[in-house]
Amino acid sequence: MNCQECRDYIDPYFDSELGTADAIRVRQHLRDCPECRERLQSREALRGLLGDPQLKYEIPGTLREKLASRFRPPATSLRKRFERKYTARWLFIPMALAAGITLLFGLVFLNKNGRFEHLNAPSLVDEVVADHVRSMLATHLLDVPSTDQHTVKPWFDGKLKFAPPVQDFADHGFRLIGGRLDYLNGQEVAAVVYQKNKHIINLFLWPAESNGNGSPRSFSRNGYNIIHWNHDGFDWWAVSDVSAADLAAFAGLQRQ
């Protein structure tokens, strides 16, 4: 495949709309051609910007209501549907109530045991990844670029209600490159930024709600690795495209 062909194929390749054979040919060409690789990277950067869900226009609530009431079947027909389905209503209602109460107790019990944490976690994981991706694109990665922990830490102190611990691990290959204010989980958080070779690691932290000392939990999303733990009174989230093993090592250093 030559560059002209690759140019024609790069968008369907990028959109996963190419047949396997062509996709392989494109991949081979990309491996050998830095220029076409750059083109693909610019597509990826563009998608990063276009991926913000807020870009989509939201239908005004008044119009939503108007259409819903105009096109939703009238209430009488809803009741008819209900009656068709559950002719023995006198039996159905107490049964549904009983089932509902059992379910509620079950949920409360499971939640108490932290069973639902993994269900709640993904949305925050996605938010963490989205923040990481955004920080790498157009906007800004660093508010305070500095490799000196004694510069980065005091910088945060004036801006946040808490004092995040900041350490440099350059001797272990994780170089501190600066910090940034960010917004996650509905609050202002500290983003401490590290670099490992060419890879950026964003470390988000904020005061933990509970003072647990849970072991780290790992996630992965779209090629990014994420690790979360709770330690020293903070909630810690590290996200990067470094390998899961590297990120675990990084988390290990932070937890020491």
Place this chain on the structure above:
Amino acid sequence: MNDEHIRERFETLILPLMNDAYNLARWLMRNSQDAEDMVQESYFRAFKFFGSFREGTNARAWLLRIVRNTCYTALAGEERKGREVPLEEEANEIQDASPLPPVILTRKATIEAVRAAIAELDTDFREAIVLRELEGLSYKEISEVTEVPIGTVMSRLSRGRDQLALLLSARKKSDQL
């Protein structure tokens, strides 16, 4: 299909797509008042044609095609009348609760800059990009909505992305991004 059954199916298949319909109309009409009118008009049309909606048809592509046609009919009429379509100030459209931390302000600024760049695209490119990137449609679905062959979708997306990348890098240079 009796009337009640049609209504039920319309409610499950078409009504939940209001937001997608509005988003497309908003991008094509480039202001919110016209977009609202177009969505209403499209829903009335969709309901009228819904009797001919066949099982297995892609509901989103089906509805968005109606939205698109409704918008273009209106735009063509306006062109004949020579009316200028007013462009809206984008700033009012992103609702927020103040005060915001700096990073949110930055994000808002980015969204506005990207929206402005998309709005500048030629119509063919703009609708292809919006359908692909904001609505997540496949090439086949885009080809159904815009009534052009898949090859055309492909080249519109490619040229649209080139154009958008240029517009965005120009904004980046002038520090709007």
